Amino acid sequence: MLARHGQLRGVAGTLAAVMMLAACGDSTVAGREQAPTGETQSQTRAVDDDIRARLEALPGVTILGDEHIADFRFFTLDFEQPADHRNPQGEKFLQRMTLFHRSVTAPMVIDTEGAEIFAEPIAAEPVDLLKGNQVTVEHRFYGTSVPASRDWRLLDVWQSAADAHRVVEVFKTIYGARWLSTGVFRGGTAAILHRYFFPNDVQGTLAYAERHSLGLRDGRAAHFLAHMGDATCRERLKAVQRAALERRAELTPLLEAQVSWGFTFETVPADKALEFGVVRLPFNFWQYMGLAPYSCASIPEPTAPAQTLFDFVDMVAGPAYLFSDQALLSSGEPESYQTATELGAPLYPELELLPLLRYPGQQVPTLLPPVGVTKVYNPLPMLKVELWTRLHAKQVLILDGALSPWSASAFGVDARNDSYRLVDPEGIGFYGALTALEEPRRTFFFNRLSEWAGAPVHIPAP
Numbered sequence: 001m002l003a004r005h006g007q008l009r010g011v012a013g014t015l016a017a018v019m020m021l022a023a024c025g026d027s028t029v030a031g032r033e034q035a036p037t038g039e040t041q042s043q044t045r046a047v048d049d050d051i052r053a054r055l056e057a058l059p060g061v062t063i064l065g066d067e068h069i070a071d072f073r074f075f076t077l078d079f080e081q082p083a084d085h086r087n088p089q090g091e092k093f094l095q096r097m098t099l100f101h102r103s104v105t106a107p108m109v110i111d112t113e114g115a116e117i118f119a120e121p122i123a124a125e126p127v128d129l130l131k132g133n134q135v136t137v138e139h140r141f142y143g144t145s146v147p148a149s150r151d152w153r154l155l156d157v158w159q160s161a162a163d164a165h166r167v168v169e170v171f172k173t174i175y176g177a178r179w180l181s182t183g184v185f186r187g188g189t190a191a192i193l194h195r196y197f198f199p200n201d202v203q204g205t206l207a208y209a210e211r212h213s214l215g216l217r218d219g220r221a222a223h224f225l226a227h228m229g230d231a232t233c234r235e236r237l238k239a240v241q242r243a244a245l246e247r248r249a250e251l252t253p254l255l256e257a258q259v260s261w262g263f264t265f266e267t268v269p270a271d272k273a274l275e276f277g278v279v280r281l282p283f284n285f286w287q288y289m290g291l292a293p294y295s296c297a298s299i300p301e302p303t304a305p306a307q308t309l310f311d312f313v314d315m316v317a318g319p320a321y322l323f324s325d326q327a328l329l330s331s332g333e334p335e336s337y338q339t340a341t342e343l344g345a346p347l348y349p350e351l352e353l354l355p356l357l358r359y360p361g362q363q364v365p366t367l368l369p370p371v372g373v374t375k376v377y378n379p380l381p382m383l384k385v386e387l388w389t390r391l392h393a394k395q396v397l398i399l400d401g402a403l404s405p406w407s408a409s410a411f412g413v414d415a416r417n418d419s420y421r422l423v424d425p426e427g428i429g430f431y432g433a434l435t436a437l438e439e440p441r442r443t444f445f446f447n448r449l450s451e452w453a454g455a456p457v458h459i460p461a462p
Contacts, residue, residue, distance in 0.1 A: 061080075079096075084159070100133055110182075126434075127182075137167055140155060156381075181205045183210070208431055212343050213343065217346070226349075240313070242356060245278055337375060344379075390411075397422065398421040400422070420445070435460055
């Protein structure tokens, strides 16, 4: 897991780990299933004691790690998948997964990652609340889950949803209780896509801070940024952008010096990488406001020393962590391909900076790696999904944050379908947003989660 992407995921992982380890009270929201009898409990214990053997007997499963942690058992797995689910007898690849095992009678939550997987155990919020199991699935073409052919045509929303579908089919032979799905960031989008293509795999879906756009330059994000925060904060960010571009001769060598950290800039030259990062500065500032250690008060003056100015741009926009060769040619390749062909990308406003730009209009995913690969944007899949979520999606809960520009393009749902969208007014919609709700909304949504899962919700202690 590389650099900036890893750092941001690391912040997220730390918060999730804190929630996972937090003490839980005895209060519960009543589930819908009866407690098991003594005989059933004995049978369950026998199965749980033999869970490793049960997993090894599943087709295509290889156990890479097996740990006992707190009240669950944590497995690292490889799972054989068809590279093309339309040709299941063809090329195969190993998809990396992890498994939290508590009990075969507890609910199961499938956590669809939008990129590479966490190696460490990080429980999703609904897993903690339900004291359930969790199977986490690395996204195809990320991390170790890459077909040997690297045929980019096999990286589309249906193929990744079919990966999750096959996981559900195989693991339901052990975990027969109700299943839910979840994910955060692009993993939240993956959970929605899985539910769209295979609506009967799970009983409910909780998507946190999902990310998608319509088109290669979705203007909804730009409109959001024009009104986000107070005017003083917005102007201070613009002043930093202008100063960084005016003083690029001072800042570019500071970026180039990160070669000592292992970064190179052959694919996108350092000067262009710096400009791209500066253009993205407001978007990234608000995107991680709920997680990152900065605020409007931390924005430097445009007359600050070059190092101070660069440090702020580097912390917020991370040019090397997004546009170095090491970033673009690892996790950046599949991300750029996905956004260029189906998931779309936001418009990063350039108009006010235009006189200072050397590469205007070039920050689009079709111009980024993978190099030499045809990338044609197809708007239909996400348009269909947006229509489905608004009209037909049942038992879906979308949690967004008012601070995140991604909320401008969030999916809409209809409460008449027992589906809901929550907006965290002070965050970005990360794990923990459901627990942090004030009453009576918290109890209402805990009850919805309990009914979907057929199990009680364990309310965290204050």
